[in-house]
Amino acid sequence: MNEARLTEKLSVLADAAKYDVSCASSGSTRTNHNGGLGNASKMGICNSYTSDGRCVSLLKILLTNHCIFDCAYCVSRSSNDVKRAAFTVEEVVDLTMNFYRRNYVEGLFLSSGIFKDADTTMERLVRVAQELRTVHKFNGYIHLKTIPGASETLIHEAGLWADRLSINIEIPSDAERMGVVIRRARFFLSFGGAAHVLVHRPDRLRPHLIAPLRQNAAQLDLFA
Amino acid sequence: MSPAWSTPERARHYVYDGSWPGLLSVVFTVFSEKRPVLSVVRERSQVTDLFTDVRDVSTDDDQATRVMDRARKLLGAPRMRELWYCHLAERAEVDRLIADFLVLGFTGGALNDVRDPTVLGLLQWKKHISHEKHQMEAFVRFQENSDGVWTATIAPAYDVLPLIATHFRKRYADMEWLIADQGRDYGLHHRAGVVSPVQFIHEQNSGLPASHVEAAVNEEAYVKLWRTYFRSVDIPARRNLKLHMQHMPKRH
Secondary structure, eight states: OOHHHHHHHHHHHHHHHTTOSOOOOOSOOOOOOSSOBOOOOTTOOOOEEOTTSOEEOEEEEESBOOOSOOOTTOTTOTTSOOOOOBOOHHHHHHHHHHHHHTTSOSEEEEEOOOOSOHHHHHHHHHHHHHHHHHTSOBOSEEEEEOOTTOOHHHHHHHHHHOSEEEOOOOOOOOHHHHHHHHHHHHHIIIIIIHHHTEEOOTTOSSOEEOSOOOOOHHHHHHHO | OOTTTOOGGGOEEEEOOSSHHHHHHHHHHHHHHTOOEEEEESSGGGOOOSSSOEEEOOOOHHHHHHHHHHHHHHHOHHHHHHHHHHHTTOOHHHHHHHHHHHHHHHTTOOSSOTTSHHHHHHHHHHHHHHHHHHHHHHHOOOEEBTTSOEEEEEOOSSOOHHHHHHHHHHHTTTSOEEEEETTTTEEEEEETTEEEEEEOOOOSSOOOGGGGSOBOTTHHHHHHHHHHHHHHHOOGGGOOHHHHHHHSOTTO
16 A cells, blocks of 8 residues: 555545545435445434534545646636546555544445546446445445436446436526526436436336435525 | 332432342342332442441342343334443443333333423433444444454443444454453454353453454554555545544543
8 A cells, every 4th residue: 555645645535535525325215235344324424524514424536636627617627737646446445444443434435537438437426336335245325426428228237226316507696597598407417317327127117226326406495 | 101100208228239130130029019109220329328228139040031022012122222332431420311211111101202301301311322332333444463363442331242242243254353441351253153251360461352352463554554545535625623633532
């Protein structure tokens, strides 16, 4: 383990992820069925609190803050002069396992800047979750961000390993156009976004929910 | 409580060994000798007034079982478990509440009336202890030792080790771990799905086994990495130490 290198990456990539609102570890009831490591607590546990009083229950990091896009609102936009770093899949897996074993966290929250293209990035995120679940028998909480534009197969697979999937939708704060945008965003959330994490089984009338799903309309209103 | 035997003059102090069956034996004695409770204490020296009666109660498993069975029928198992929760507070005032509560129940009193100080008091204690249990589930920190055992030392306000055992057994099923209660000199040891209590023998001041074993090679590195993470997720501009302390008191 190259401690100095890992420390640097961790500080850059935790810093880049810290403004993301979600850090809940509740709502999932995964049990430790295979004698492996961990379970998910329905009510959630805050293992620690930051100095401003926020709950720290997950290792919340980006896989990388390298990004091919240049979105004005984002700290990781390509034109921004910030330190860049990237974890390997093994590093994220190793950090998660070791933090979890020490009861520092309840699980992993993994998002990422988009390197190369959406599918490559998404595939890397899925691989982290898959390796944790299969190789390391990890039953703790996993929250993956889905990358906009990633293929349906990948998002479906992410849903198989994760406890929660989410997507960020950024909306301009232009009052005139707001109504239309919000309506579109809601439409996307209720049909497009939600449909992706549901598994359609031909023998069932209703789609089968594979991960806890919540659309946060309140947040949309808040930012509008 | 029926008025026939609850006259204040007949009340007296009870001394017992601090165990749960011991407390149930106290209840048995109170009820069979019909002398109400002034206090329930673990040491005779805790009784300070001179002119009152003191009764030493020795633990009797048979009596305890009889009280337990009858109380279970009266209250149901979950509520009886709550009483046991409260007993883990290890406080004379709580022991007294438990004894009063059971006698109240056996003499036909209303057990759901929260205006009753006994009922209300126990409800509040149950809350304190559940809170301590939840905090311990969150704030226990394991360290890996060179022999592969994961150890943690805690100093909970109440004796909550029996309450947190299940959580840690389920969560850390593939680890051999030891959680030591610093103040009470005992701990829980887990290996392959079995949790068993271990007693610590005092050596000088602290006999905790963790101090005799070396930490694993990478232990320090992960502690440092965690600190790095913790510093990185902090937003100094929004520092709110009062809230921080409310969530995470200094003793943790």
